[in-house]
Amino acid sequence: MDRFESIRAFTQVVQAGGFAAAARVMGVSRSVVNKYVIALENDLGAQLLRRSTRQVTPTETGHAFYDRCVQILAEFDDAVAAVAELQDAPAGNLRVNAPMSFGIAHLGTVVGDYLAKYPNVHVELVLNDRFVDSIEEGFDVTVRVAEPDVLTSLITREIAPVKRVLCASPAYLANAGEPLQPADLRTHRCLHYGYLASGNHWRLRGPRGDELVAINCVMWSNNGDALKQAALRDQGIALLPTFIVGDALQSGTLRTVLADHAPADLTLFALYPRHRHLSTKLRHFVDLLVERFGGRPYWDLVD
Secondary structure, three states, rough: OOOOHHHHHHHHHHHHHOOOHHHHHHHHOOOHHHHHHHHHOOOOOOOOEOOOOOEEEHHHHHHHHHHHHHHHHHHHHHHHHHHHHHHHHOOEEEEEEEEHHHHHHHHHHHHHHHHHHOOEEEEEEEOOOOOOOOOOOOOOOOEEOOOOOOOOOEEEEEEEEEEEEEEEEEEEEEEEEEEEHHHHHHHEEEEEEEOOOOOOOEEEEEEEEEEEEEOOOOEEEEEEEHHHHHHOOOOOEEEEEEEHHHHHHHHOOEEEEOOHHHOOOEEEEEEEHHOOOOHHHHHHHHHHHHHHOOOOOOHHOOO
16 A cells, blocks of 8 residues: 555544544545555554544654654655746645634635635645644644734744724613723623733723723633624624624624724734745745735725
């Protein structure tokens, strides 16, 4: 059995967390993936995966072998990309990681257009809001929303500013009153994004500079869309990026509050490992992100 395909199957099982999920990504049956991995374990004379009815996890040997396999596959994909570069035709696999809300609302259409333009590229788009180590997890590019001065060992390309606002529904404000100063947030219902470094505080930027404000948190979530839905249902004030609430602000279903004390802008970045910066498939993808989202993003065009 093809050892290279066995390595790819094993790596995909680890990344996907199971044989069925790996099979869906690879476009083959579960039994084919299982045969590839069993053949690889027999060839190596070592157990690489622990299998149970609930989950599949790598053994200690499997962990070490997986790290090397990721490097091997990345180098192979880079070699394929180098050949494609000579022909100016991007090809191969492109693994992309992005935040959940941004990916669902805005990135899916970009990936679709990219695939239409470059049919020889296969894209794996993984959406989550946790911190991702691009190199360790084998991603070619990570789309990240972060502070403008983010420090990283990866190559960083700025794509667009990310504006954030405090917002609430007209019905909530009519019932609870509108906050006139940041201190008023202590008595309002606040809908809080859980990955903020400031904890149960909001850092606002007003005429007197930055101010860290304690909030009355009635809902905590690690997903901005969930907070938006709660705000639309009149449950409080949320601090969210406009790529999530821009449409609601434009339609009037949400209203900006404390506009003169807005949170500091974040930045939309593309991050990628240094050894992949010349990949044609990657360069064209990042260029498309800049083309679509660069400058003043379309979700901010109507105030």
